[in-house]
Amino acid sequence: MLTYSGIDSDAPCDLEALVAEAQITYKDYLGWQNPENSLRELDRIKELAQFIKDNYELVIVCGAGGSYTGARAIIEATDGQSANLTRKTKVVFMGNHLSSLGLQEVLSFVDTFNTCMIVVSKSGTTIETNIGYQLVLRRFKEKYENPYERIVIITGDDTGFLYREHAAHGMELLTVPKDVGGRYSLHTAVGLLPMAVADVDIDAFLAGLFDYRRLTENADNPSRRYACDRRALFLKGKTTEFLVSYDPRMEYYQKWYVQLFGESEGKHKDVIFPSYMVNTTDLHSMGQYLQEGPGNVFETVIDVSRYPVDFDVNLAAFDDCYQAHDHFSLNALKRIVSRATKEAHQKNDVTSLGIELERLDAYTMGEMAYFFMEACFVSSLLFHAHPFNQPGVEEYKQEYKHRLQ
Ligand code: PA5
Incomplete structure (x- = not known):
């Protein structure tokens, strides 16, 4: 089950009329x-x-x-x-x-x-x-x-x-x-x-995807909330979004999100720049930028509640300050680091939105795929962009075709 936590769950997010109109305008897509x-x-x-x-x-x-x-x-x-x-x-x-x-x-x-x-x-x-x-x-x-x-x-x-x-x-x-x-x-x-x-397991993937789809039949759904939150943050000057994961195996998923939002929304000067970080790896590089950089950033952090595997690590061996933790769960440590990082980034006014997945498997990947597709569709509407075309991509093709003639 995917859980989304946004900036203010009581803020109005009434997109019903906008989405209903778009369902007609974009019916062929x-x-x-x-x-x-x-x-x-x-x-x-x-x-x-x-x-x-x-x-x-x-x-x-x-x-x-x-x-x-x-x-x-x-x-x-x-x-x-x-x-x-x-x-x-x-x-x-x-x-x-x-x-x-x-x-x-x-x-x-x-x-x-x-x-x-x-x-x-x-x-x-x-x-x-x-x-x-x-x-x-x-x-x-x-x-x-x-x-x-x-x-x-x-x-x-x-x-x-x-x-x-x-x-x-x-x-x-x-x-x-x-x-x-x-x-x-x-x-x-x-x-x-x-x-x-x-x-x-493509049956599980599709089950997750279409179970989440059913949620979107309800006007107040996590994708629309996320779209509203992105828009609200953008209007406050947050022009870059980092989709953050704590699992290297998620990197291509994050690239898919970049492609989805970049190609759908990136049609005006005033839009969100979509980027991603795989932590903790990128805390040792872009973490610096988030902590002390321009602060025009928000992050959407994917956390996973349960893993099928864990390791017992001896933190006490590294430093006296960890004395009490000679047996510590690696998954628990990662969770603590994720929370601590959000708080640290807050000091630079970096807001954290959150996506919590119960597990990381085909079912939850299906759920999250539909979560993002629906969110991208709605968010593109909020940014006055055609969610489904990519006329800008054609430009470079025309340029090189011209040179080949
Ligand atoms: O989202 C899109 O439509 C594009 O990213 C296309 O998938 C991409 O340009 C490849 O196009 P095609 O499948 O026609 O080769």
Whole structure:
């Protein structure tokens, strides 16, 4: 169960009319609210994931932006960043950059492992993704007799390059629903197939996500409160938000939040800059900035109440001031540090909002995913931004296309 604690639970947060109007204005973009879009291909997703796990040692997930961030976020949050060391079918990501070194690194895995590829692009036209696909396919052709059998395409546009490749070569095809935008698509085939291959319990993930969705049928829900609090803090001069976790495995989840809010809200001069910190690691770097920097910051801290593992640590061994604590729970220590840090940051007028998760697993990651998507939708409305488009992203594409003509 996700619990949100904001700045003032009695402050008015009446967004009913605004949201009701937006449900009409943006009706063509609201497919992420519809469970049907998750369930339609679920059986096929599970079958394909099982087939991939039974037959391949490595799967390359090739996608950019919303076409990979969510999957990577949930896989790493539930299984850790180093899970590939022990996984039977390893999962790597590509198709989100133009680095020859980065691409070479992944291509070298094709030489080592029996590999397949999931290519994800709603438009089917993203250059980073298409280059990744092209280079891996070229390597597959050198190595395997039936290269196309090793490829699954997930696309939404039946005119894009990837769809045409599917039409010409008959690879497996899953679809991105027309009314679901990239950064809101982690609970469709886009996220679910890579997650299932990485052994994420996708039924639990969807259960958490849709249990939380039910909460949003109530006008007074945690996502709307969070959106109202962000807006209120912004109006007080808090123009930067740090999403803070205390688990390194959450880093990609936090990057997903940055993408979600950055791409949705970042359409005017007056918006919140979304950033993140993984503590306690970043207390040794950006912690300084929060403690004594400009103070135009608020933080949203994710705490987890229960972990399946703990360690007994001897603090007394380090310093006399810890004398009474020769047996101390590491999880309890982390909790104390989290509370103490919030209080310390308060001295620089840094306000802390809080998200408390009971556990860190597929279910709670699903809950929190919907919490943020709903919050981002509503918050974008409060910042007068179209929550679902990204016209600014097109600008750099136009610029480089111009140079290539
Ligand atoms: O949120 C979005 O729509 C974007 O981040 C896209 O996901 C990203 O640009 C990739 O687009 P596509 O899936 O068309 O390759």
